[in-house]
Structure formats: C-alpha cells, structure tokens
Amino acid sequence: INRRCNQMKLLHWETGGFVLYHKRLEQGTFAFPIHNRTQISWSDLVLMIEGIQVIKSSQKRRFSMR
Template sequence: MFSLGSSHRFYLYDGHCDMRKSFDGLCGLVISAMQRQPTSGEVFVFLNRSRTHIKLLHWEHGGFVLYYKRLEQGTFGISALKKGELSWSDLVLLIEGVQVVKSIQKKRYSLPQKQLF
C-alpha cells in the first residue's frame, strides 16, 4: 500500500545514485551525503544519472519501504526543482512527468498569530 502523503517531508539527493543500491546502500547515502537519519520517517528521493529511474526510501513502523519507478520513455524533469527538501506537490509532479516552467503563488490571507503575554 502506498502510504506517503503531504504530511511527510521529502528530500532529493544532490547527485546521481547507482540504482543497484538497495536499503543499506541508500541508508549509507542518507547518513553520509545528506547528513540525515534514515529512520526519521522522512522520505528520501534518489535519481540515476540519466533520470529514467527514481527510488524513494521511507522508514515506516517496523521497517524500510522502497518505492521504485523506471520510465520506459522520457526522463524525470528536475530542472525547476531545487536540491534538498521537496514539497508533496513537487514530488507528485516529478513522478507524473509534469514540468512546471513558471509558477507564481499568490499571497493569501492567513489569521494573525496570537501573542501570549
């Protein structure tokens, strides 16, 4: 069951990943290159050099889950994405092959923070 959602934090690995790596190899990359803990519950996203394969590593209660997708045609477009943390919407667009060239988020009203004195 696909149990990822907008409540998770997603981190894109800054570099190219050897897709032969499995749980232990990817955990090593998370610790050494990303300076994060793989058992934190965050989701770590890895792409190969040609951007045709993607892996997502996630710790759930009881163990690791590895999601893997290989494209038969095309590539994952990450040119507009910054390395590091991704939003849920960025991840969905990346996986579905939608590349946003330009987007503008309009200012929205939010309630002011109550000050405690």
C-alpha cells in the same frame, strides 16, 4: 535518481516500517524542480513522479465575498 534520469528509488517511512518505491521510465526522463535541487516538497515530488513540470505558476487574486 540515476545518472540517465530514467529511474527513481524512493525510501519512505510509514508506521510499520520503511517502504522502497522504484519507478523506471520506458521513455523520457525525470525533471528536477528548478528552484531547489537539494530538498523538494511532497507536492513537487508527486508532480515529478507523474511527469508534470511546473515552469512558472502564480496565484491570481480573486474576489471574495466576506
């Protein structure tokens, strides 16, 4: 991610070789996940690319019939 946080390049390994993705935002900026700036999970990366920022989430207990 560049200094202005409006462009991202992603190098990804696939079976045939490396793939370089480049995304430039016309408006807004990319937001890093708050909990960890050095390593992010695949799901956090997908959310960041799509512009979804998860501030706080928790899973509620559900009744299960066993």
